[in-house]
Amino acid sequence: MIEQTTDHLVVGGKTFNSRVFIGTGKFSSGLALSDVVKASGTEMVTVAMKRANPMSEHDSILKHLQDQKIQLLPNTSGVRNAKEAIFVAQMAREALQTNWLKLEIHPDPKYLMPDPTETLIATKELVKDGFIVLPYCHADPVLCKQLEDAGSAAVMPLGSPIGSNKGLESREFLRIIIEQVQIPVVVDAGIGKPSHSSEAFEMGADAVLINTAIAVAKDPIGMSIAFSLSAKAGRAGFLSGLGSSRNRASATSPLTGFLK
Amino acid sequence: MKDDKYLNLFNQTEWCDISSRIIKTEKEDVERALLREGKGGLEDFITLISPIAGEYYLESLASLSNLLTKQRFGKAIRLFAPMYLSNECNNVCDYCGFSLGNAIPRKTLTPVEILKDAGILRKMGFEHVLLVTGESARVVDVKYIGEALQLLRPHFSNLSIEVQPLYQNEYEELIEKGLHSVFVYQETYNRESYSKHHKKGKKRNFDWRLETPDRLGRAKIKKMGLGCLYGLTEDWRTDAYFAAQHLQYLEKKYWQTTYSMSFPRLRPCHGDSEPEVTLKDRDLVQLLCTFRIFSHELELSISTRESPAFRDNVLPLGITTMSAGSKTNPGGYANEEDSLEQFEISDDRTPKDICSMLRKYNYDPVWKDWDSAYDQIQTTSPKKVSASQSRESTAIFI
Numbered sequence: 001m002i003e004q005t006t007d008h009l010v011v012g013g014k015t016f017n018s019r020v021f022i023g024t025g026k027f028s029s030g031l032a033l034s035d036v037v038k039a040s041g042t043e044m045v046t047v048a049m050k051r052a053n054p055m056s057e058h059d060s061i062l063k064h065l066q067d068q069k070i071q072l073l074p075n076t077s078g079v080r081n082a083k084e085a086i087f088v089a090q091m092a093r094e095a096l097q098t099n100w101l102k103l104e105i106h107p108d109p110k111y112l113m114p115d116p117t118e119t120l121i122a123t124k125e126l127v128k129d130g131f132i133v134l135p136y137c138h139a140d141p142v143l144c145k146q147l148e149d150a151g152s153a154a155v156m157p158l159g160s161p162i163g164s165n166k167g168l169e170s171r172e173f174l175r176i177i178i179e180q181v182q183i184p185v186v187v188d189a190g191i192g193k194p195s196h197s198s199e200a201f202e203m204g205a206d207a208v209l210i211n212t213a214i215a216v217a218k219d220p221i222g223m224s225i226a227f228s229l230s231a232k233a234g235r236a237g238f239l240s241g242l243g244s245s246r247n248r249a250s251a252t253s254p255l256t257g258f259l260k
Numbered sequence: 261m262k263d264d265k266y267l268n269l270f271n272q273t274e275w276c277d278i279s280s281r282i283i284k285t286e287k288e289d290v291e292r293a294l295l296r297e298g299k300g301g302l303e304d305f306i307t308l309i310s311p312i313a314g315e316y317y318l319e320s321l322a323s324l325s326n327l328l329t330k331q332r333f334g335k336a337i338r339l340f341a342p343m344y345l346s347n348e349c350n351n352v353c354d355y356c357g358f359s360l361g362n363a364i365p366r367k368t369l370t371p372v373e374i375l376k377d378a379g380i381l382r383k384m385g386f387e388h389v390l391l392v393t394g395e396s397a398r399v400v401d402v403k404y405i406g407e408a409l410q411l412l413r414p415h416f417s418n419l420s421i422e423v424q425p426l427y428q429n430e431y432e433e434l435i436e437k438g439l440h441s442v443f444v445y446q447e448t449y450n451r452e453s454y455s456k457h458h459k460k461g462k463k464r465n466f467d468w469r470l471e472t473p474d475r476l477g478r479a480k481i482k483k484m485g486l487g488c489l490y491g492l493t494e495d496w497r498t499d500a501y502f503a504a505q506h507l508q509y510l511e512k513k514y515w516q517t518t519y520s521m522s523f524p525r526l527r528p529c530h531g532d533s534e535p536e537v538t539l540k541d542r543d544l545v546q547l548l549c550t551f552r553i554f555s556h557e558l559e560l561s562i563s564t565r566e567s568p569a570f571r572d573n574v575l576p577l578g579i580t581t582m583s584a585g586s587k588t589n590p591g592g593y594a595n596e597e598d599s600l601e602q603f604e605i606s607d608d609r610t611p612k613d614i615c616s617m618l619r620k621y622n623y624d625p626v627w628k629d630w631d632s633a634y635d636q637i638q639t640t641s642p643k644k645v646s647a648s649q650s651r652e653s654t655a656i657f658i
Contacts, residue, residue: 026333026334027334027624029624032335050634056628058628059628079634091633108516212331
């Protein structure tokens with residue numbers, strides 16, 4: 001039997017009981033977000049610096065996260081290159097008093113595709129500057145190894161384009177990343193339903209990041225609980241040793257049965 | 261060979277050809293286009309903007325548009341306020357309250373007056389402000405606009421302009437001063453109609469205006485807004501097609517820029533002409549939904565020209581951005597006098613009322629979706645910047 005209490009996620013030297021990270025961008029209110037954070041048991045919540053407004057009464061995100069037992073993960077959404085990302089990271093550290101960072105560099109505002117070159121450059125600089133960097137990237141095994149070598153605390157490859165809910169379209173490459181990378185693999189973007197999340201964990205992913213699927217659900221709290229359960233089920237399945245699937249049936253009368 | 265400017269593509273496209281294809285759309289075409297959910301590009305735009313789609317499939321369009329918008333933007337609506345800096349204008353346009361011939365008092369805000377309006381908007385909670393002027397390059401030149409941007413930069417997260425079309429180097433100069441986005445509406449893509457309604461002044465030059473988004477793209481603007489003024493041209497469906505074609509061209513060529521689309525309907529003003537056509541509510545709904553299905557990432561805004569009831573009802577159909585408590589006369593926030601306005605406001609609810617309405621419909625009113633620090637990266641030392649902190653330390657509102 002899997003001892004859940006001993007199966008913790010460790011990122012950047014910090015231990016987490018929950019393997020579901022939550023994005024905050026699309027909720028109908030700060031209260032709805034706060035309820036989801038509590039119900040899901042998440043311990044890592046990412047906030048876009050362009051939305052953060054710590055000194056304003058109109059801020060609908062940060063004030064609802066203040067009293068929660070979570071690691072705040074500021075992100076650099078909106079920046080288009082390494083220079084801008086480093087700038088925003090420093091701003092985030094100063095404004096939110098944390099050196100944790102989800103590095104997002106997408107120069108393409110249409111599909112929000114991450115820029116691999118700029119992400120690697122920024123990761124190297126930010127790690128040197130003392131940041132705990134979790135870069136959002138393509139499901140590119142070589143890039144993920146390079147990000148690991150650069151000192152990333154985790155890699156966050158995409159399952160499919162942000163907000164698409166299409167699931168793990170990149171599964172073949174995620175499989176290689178999970179096999180090769182020695183730091184936590186957090187599948188980010190594209191996870192649209194709990195079964196997608198379970199699949200990621202069954203493959204051996206260490207965590208998932210969910211936003212759209214929870215925020216736009218008819219019942220966001222119910223959906224966040226469903227994701228939490230899917231993470232536990234998928235993870236337990238992985239740890240228990242899943243049987244391999246086959247395309248052909250096994251013959252009930254073995255062809256080599258005559259061999260004594 | 262790829263076109264080096266939109267004008268070439270535009271000149272190769274026949275208005276009557278598009279118009280006839282829109283009319284010839286059949287029900288089966290609409291059903292196929294709906295199944296493709298936008299993947300059919302401009303061909304499907306023609307289908308979905310057709311009269312037959314509007315007559316028989318409006319609910320299906322609305323439902324798909326709602327789904328796609330929620331998927332991309334979630335349950336959040338971004339708020340902004342226009343700030344009219346000047347109603348001076350050298351153009352004669354028969355639909356606009358600022359038209360040169362109109363006997364209205366002319367006003368251009370001084371720096372002190374700009375800060376007065378800014379102070380009121382800040383107190384209301386606005387972080388995103390659109391600076392609007394008439395088109396008078398003599399009174400409101402690039403220097404004036406640049407100074408206004410510099411004056412307001414410490415106080416707002418995001419500054420946009422809607423002014424006369426400028427040269428590329430002028431846009432570059434303003435971007436250095438903190439400009440984030442530019443709204444430049446073609447008004448209509450029909451040359452004859454354009455010529456009829458724009459009687460005098462630099463705005464008569466159709467091609468100069470049409471090439472503006474290319475100049476903006478080359479200047480590397482972060483966001484640009486496009487749109488037609490619906491009511492200037494009778495065949496509004498074909499007008500919308502050209503706006504979509506323009507958008508598609510720009511999205512592919514200037515791929516790092518974000519785009520928005522607006523849908524103003526012509527309303528009464530101090531001008532002297534009646535609209536060629538008045539779009540019905542269901543026409544406007546069809547327009548909104550067709551653009552959303554065409555471009556899932558496009559920011560769509562709905563103006564305070566529209567009634568409160570209509571704005572509330574179209575909210576879930578694709579809208580991502582709203583203005584609130586707008587004044588369309590220079591200094592309008594500090595003064596009660598409305599006599600200098602460009603057009604009449606139909607939705608005069610306060611920003612607080614708009615927020616209550618949004619919450620009632622389960623939307624989060626988003627006041628800040630950008631940080632001024634992002635626009636200052638080229639010129640400022642990172643260690644010193646925190647937008648909200650810098651604002652706190654320089655609060656000098658009057």
